[in-house]
Amino acid sequence: MAVERTLLLVKPDGVQRRLVGTILSRFESKGLKIVGLKMLNVTPELARKHYEEHVEKPFYPLLEEFITASPVVAIAAEGVDAISVARTMMGSTNGREAAPGTIRGDLSQSRQMNLVHGSDSPEAAKRELDIYFSAAELLDYDLNLSVYLAAGDEQ
Incomplete structure (x- = not known):
């Protein structure tokens, strides 16, 4: 099983709804290790870099308007299969369709305003x-509790 790093963003709606702590807590409670964390304003240039595959699509102007409207919280998280674990925890893109128990299923009613x-x-x-972190902003460290999160053959 692979230890992976993934980017998580608490989007402007999550920041404005004061759900940053709630969302961050869910990822930490699952056992993901936070190796980078910061709040920032996404500029139009940063948005175009992040969403480069969508820039020419008709919905992109609304996406850029949304992501640049308010600060986001960028989280670099690490763990065994962190990418799939985090995506499962987030739930389906549309909060109305996301399963209860997922972040979006519990906290979102929207396709675009989907928090994370x-x-x-x-x-x-x-x-x-x-895009979001320099090498110096991503930290390597040992968690003393890691032996309680997964068996030795899972790490």
């Missing part, structure tokens, strides 16, 4: 982490 972003592949995670 998570990288969808190892390649996307690397690209997105490089």
